[in-house]
Amino acid sequence: MLDISSRVRVHVETLLAAQNDMGVCDAFEQYALVGKPDAMNAPHPPKVAGIDSTVPAPAHTVAPVAAGSAPAAPPNPPAPPGAVLQDRLAGWVSDLTTLHELTERLTRxxxxxxxxxxxxxxxxxxxxxxxxxxxxxxxxxxxxxxxxxxxxxxxxxxxxxxxxxxxxxxxxxxxxxxxxxxxxxxxxxxxxxxxxxxxxxxxxxxxxxxxxxxxxxxxxxxxxxxxxxxxxxxxxxxxxxxxxxxxxxxxxxxxxxxxxxxxxxxxxxxxxxxxATMSDELLPARLPRVAGVQLAARHRTGPRGGGDWYDALPLPDAALGLAVGSVTGAGPSAVAAMGRLRASLRAYAVMEGEDPVAVLSDLELLLRLTEPARSATALFGYCEPDARKITLAGAGHSPPLLIGQRRTEFVETSVSAPLGMLACWEAPSVEILAEPGETVLLYTDGLLHRTGETTDRAFTRLHAAAAGAPRALRCDPGALADHVLRSVLPDGLDAADGAEDVVLLAVRFE
The missing domain is CATH 3.30.450.40 (GAF domain)
Incomplete structure (x- = not known):
C-alpha cells in the first residue's frame, strides 16, 4: 500500500465511495479526511514541512526552487503552502485510480x-x-x-x-x-x-x-x-x-x-x-475396429468434472455394444459413480447384450442398491453391422439422430424415466434400420444444455446442424461430429472447459 504520514489529512470521501472495491483501496484509509476540504487552501507550514512519505513524489509535482538560485524573470508570485501538498496528493490519487483500473481488468x-x-x-x-x-x-x-x-x-x-x-x-x-x-x-x-x-x-x-x-x-x-x-x-x-x-x-x-x-x-x-484426466481415464482409450461400421467419439469435460460417458465394445457374434449416459451431479464423486456404472454396464452387455432392456434393467437395480442418492440417464444399443440394425433401449435419455444423404431425423423412442427414479424401470426397445452411408449419432444432454436455449430450440438447432452438414463430411463420422459441435455450440461453447459435459458417439454404416 502507499504509505502517507498520519499528519497529512485530506478529504477524499467521494473517492472512497467510488473506489471501495479497489485492489489498493486500503491506502485511502491512511489519508481519510478529518477536517473540511477548504482547510487545504489555508497555509499550514508545520504540516507541509512534516510530510515524510515513503512514496516518491509524482512526476508532475512542482519541484521547489533551489536555495540561492537566480529567480526567473519575471518572478511568479509564490505558490500557497498548500499547493505542493495538493499537487502531491493529486498524484497519489491518480496512481491509486490507475491501479484500481488495472487490478479490475485483471480480476475479470x-x-x-x-x-x-x-x-x-x-x-x-x-x-x-x-x-x-x-x-x-x-x-x-x-x-x-x-x-x-x-x-x-x-x-x-x-x-x-x-x-x-x-x-x-x-x-x-x-x-x-x-x-x-x-x-x-x-x-x-x-x-x-x-x-x-x-x-x-x-x-x-x-x-x-x-x-x-x-x-x-x-x-x-x-x-x-x-x-x-x-x-x-x-x-x-x-x-x-x-x-x-x-x-x-x-x-x-x-x-x-x-x-x-x-x-x-x-x-x-x-x-x-x-x-479431465480422471474422466478420460475412465472412458475408452480407443474405439474398437468392427467390420461394417466406422466409429468416432467426442468428449468435453466440464470444469468440475461430470458424469457423462460413452462406450463401444465388441460382443459375441460380430455384434457391437453402444452406450451413452449421464450420472447426476458433478465433481469427483460423480466421476467415480460414472466409472462404476460404465464398468457394470459392460459386464451386463457381455452377458445379455442382445436384449438392451434387460441390460438397463440390471443397471437400474444396481444403481438403486449401490447409489441410492443418484439417478442416471442411459442409452444402450445392440448393433448388428451386417444387418445395419441397432436394437435400442433408453432410460430418460435424448433420442438418437439418424443422418443420411436423403434424411435427417430423430429416432422415435419410448418415453421412459431415468434409472433410479422408479421402483422398477422397464421400457420397450426400438429398432433402427440404417441405409449404407448413414450415421447414427448418440449424444448426452450436455450438448443441448450448453446452448443455453430451451429444449425445443436446442433440438431444432441440433437437427439443423446435422441436416446442413456438407456431403463430403458425411463420409467421415469424426468430421461429422466436429461439424455438429461447431454448429450447435458456436463462439467457444464447445470448449473443453465449458459448464456441461458433452459426449457424442457417431456410428456410420458402410
Missing amino acids: TSALDEALQELLRAGAALVGARRGLVVLEPGDGLGPDTTIGLGLARADLGHIETVPRSALSYGRILDGLPGGEDGIAEPDLFAEEGLDPRHREVAARLGYAASYALPLTPESAGSPGSADRLGAVAWLYDEPAEPVERQRHLVGLYVRYAAEHLARLLELERTRAAM
Missing part, C-alpha cells in the same frame, strides 16, 4: 493464459516498457509450466531460452538466488561487466538493452520461499533505462495483487486438469 480474467497476458500489458504500462515475458514455473513442481511473451514471437522466446538461466534476471529469481526478492534491474546490459556472451548476442539480436524483473510470489503463502513462488515476470527496454522509484513502487503493488489472482487461477487450472 478467468483463464490462466489470459491473466498472464493482462499482467504483462499492465506491467509494461507501469514501468514504461514495450516488451516483456512471464515465466510460470510453480515452485512446488506440480505445474503447469509455461512462458508467455508480450511483443515477442515464439522464436524470440526460444532465443532467450538459449541463454544460461543464471545469466538472466528472471532466471536468478526462479532459482531463488540472493537479491531477487525485491526485483532485479539491469539498466544497461551492454555496459554491465561480466555479461554472458550468449546473453549479449541474444539481446543485440532481439534489440533490447535493459530489463526489470520481479518475482511472482503470493503474500498468502506466509513466509515466501522458492516453493511458494509461482514464477517471474520481466519487462524489456529498447534503450538503456530502468524504472524510477515511483514506478517500482506501483508495479510492485500490482504484481503482488496479480500473484494472488494467479495463484487462484492456477489452483483452478490444476483441478480442471485433474478432473
Whole structure:
C-alpha cells in the first residue's frame, strides 16, 4: 500500500465511495479526511514541512526552487503552502485510480493464459516498457509450466531460452538466488561487466538493452520461499533505462495483487486438469475396429468434472455394444459413480447384450442398491453391422439422430424415466434400420444444455446442424461430429472447459 504520514489529512470521501472495491483501496484509509476540504487552501507550514512519505513524489509535482538560485524573470508570485501538498496528493490519487483500473481488468480474467497476458500489458504500462515475458514455473513442481511473451514471437522466446538461466534476471529469481526478492534491474546490459556472451548476442539480436524483473510470489503463502513462488515476470527496454522509484513502487503493488489472482487461477487450472484426466481415464482409450461400421467419439469435460460417458465394445457374434449416459451431479464423486456404472454396464452387455432392456434393467437395480442418492440417464444399443440394425433401449435419455444423404431425423423412442427414479424401470426397445452411408449419432444432454436455449430450440438447432452438414463430411463420422459441435455450440461453447459435459458417439454404416 502507499504509505502517507498520519499528519497529512485530506478529504477524499467521494473517492472512497467510488473506489471501495479497489485492489489498493486500503491506502485511502491512511489519508481519510478529518477536517473540511477548504482547510487545504489555508497555509499550514508545520504540516507541509512534516510530510515524510515513503512514496516518491509524482512526476508532475512542482519541484521547489533551489536555495540561492537566480529567480526567473519575471518572478511568479509564490505558490500557497498548500499547493505542493495538493499537487502531491493529486498524484497519489491518480496512481491509486490507475491501479484500481488495472487490478479490475485483471480480476475479470478467468483463464490462466489470459491473466498472464493482462499482467504483462499492465506491467509494461507501469514501468514504461514495450516488451516483456512471464515465466510460470510453480515452485512446488506440480505445474503447469509455461512462458508467455508480450511483443515477442515464439522464436524470440526460444532465443532467450538459449541463454544460461543464471545469466538472466528472471532466471536468478526462479532459482531463488540472493537479491531477487525485491526485483532485479539491469539498466544497461551492454555496459554491465561480466555479461554472458550468449546473453549479449541474444539481446543485440532481439534489440533490447535493459530489463526489470520481479518475482511472482503470493503474500498468502506466509513466509515466501522458492516453493511458494509461482514464477517471474520481466519487462524489456529498447534503450538503456530502468524504472524510477515511483514506478517500482506501483508495479510492485500490482504484481503482488496479480500473484494472488494467479495463484487462484492456477489452483483452478490444476483441478480442471485433474478432473479431465480422471474422466478420460475412465472412458475408452480407443474405439474398437468392427467390420461394417466406422466409429468416432467426442468428449468435453466440464470444469468440475461430470458424469457423462460413452462406450463401444465388441460382443459375441460380430455384434457391437453402444452406450451413452449421464450420472447426476458433478465433481469427483460423480466421476467415480460414472466409472462404476460404465464398468457394470459392460459386464451386463457381455452377458445379455442382445436384449438392451434387460441390460438397463440390471443397471437400474444396481444403481438403486449401490447409489441410492443418484439417478442416471442411459442409452444402450445392440448393433448388428451386417444387418445395419441397432436394437435400442433408453432410460430418460435424448433420442438418437439418424443422418443420411436423403434424411435427417430423430429416432422415435419410448418415453421412459431415468434409472433410479422408479421402483422398477422397464421400457420397450426400438429398432433402427440404417441405409449404407448413414450415421447414427448418440449424444448426452450436455450438448443441448450448453446452448443455453430451451429444449425445443436446442433440438431444432441440433437437427439443423446435422441436416446442413456438407456431403463430403458425411463420409467421415469424426468430421461429422466436429461439424455438429461447431454448429450447435458456436463462439467457444464447445470448449473443453465449458459448464456441461458433452459426449457424442457417431456410428456410420458402410
